[in-house]
Amino acid sequence: MRNRPVREEVMKYRALALSPPTSPTVLPCSAPDQQKLALDAPALMAMTDFNYQCPVVVSPDRRIDDAQQDMIRSGVRALLVLEAECVRGLITLQDMLGERPILFLQSSACLQDRCDHHEVRVADIMTPVEQLLTLDLPIVQSARVGDVVETFKTSDHSHLVVTAACPDGASRVCGLISRTWLERQLDWTPDTDRPGETGTR
Numbered sequence: 001m002r003n004r005p006v007r008e009e010v011m012k013y014r015a016l017a018l019s020p021p022t023s024p025t026v027l028p029c030s031a032p033d034q035q036k037l038a039l040d041a042p043a044l045m046a047m048t049d050f051n052y053q054c055p056v057v058v059s060p061d062r063r064i065d066d067a068q069q070d071m072i073r074s075g076v077r078a079l080l081v082l083e084a085e086c087v088r089g090l091i092t093l094q095d096m097l098g099e100r101p102i103l104f105l106q107s108s109a110c111l112q113d114r115c116d117h118h119e120v121r122v123a124d125i126m127t128p129v130e131q132l133l134t135l136d137l138p139i140v141q142s143a144r145v146g147d148v149v150e151t152f153k154t155s156d157h158s159h160l161v162v163t164a165a166c167p168d169g170a171s172r173v174c175g176l177i178s179r180t181w182l183e184r185q186l187d188w189t190p191d192t193d194r195p196g197e198t199g200t201r
Helices: 004-010 064-074 093-097 100-106 137-141 145-152 179-186
Strands: 047-049 078-083 086-092 134-136 159-165 171-178
Touching: 064 078, 064 093, 078 171, 086 093, 086 159, 093 100, 134 137, 137 159, 137 171, 145 159, 145 179, 171 179
Parallel strands: 134 159
Antiparallel strands: 047 171, 078 086, 159 171
16 A cells, blocks of 8 residues: 555656657757847846856965966856955956066065965955945946946956845845956957947047
């Protein structure tokens, strides 16, 4: 009697009819059309939403050479710096490849007897959280891509951090907007007045 429910459950299904083996062809791959991002598109279309795509994070104590490899493996150009479940800052590939490591090694902040590049850690060159450009999620939800472009024009920051308020009054990082990604999508560079233009001012 105990097995009866199992038999009844099995009887709901049936074996599928198999096709005789042939020499099938492969359908040509047709990738979906990628619509080009427009200035009047919702700003959310330019944001990496961490509700659907987990952010790639790094410890502030990690050496930048190792952090760079983390970026390569993950296919990203920026890492959120996380310590004790709190965001401490942001580090980008440009931070690592630019002048920041050299400036740190030449500064009084390098307290080691011999400062070598491979000893530079994320915390030494990251942008601290208090210096990040932050947007509230409701602002982004009501904005357009063109508004984001104009916001980037007000600074030389490579990313905008999007935050949302929590019920306890704290805030959480819920997304990231990349200047480089926007530039590629809009054919926009800092030397053009508006996306889509060519030449310099």
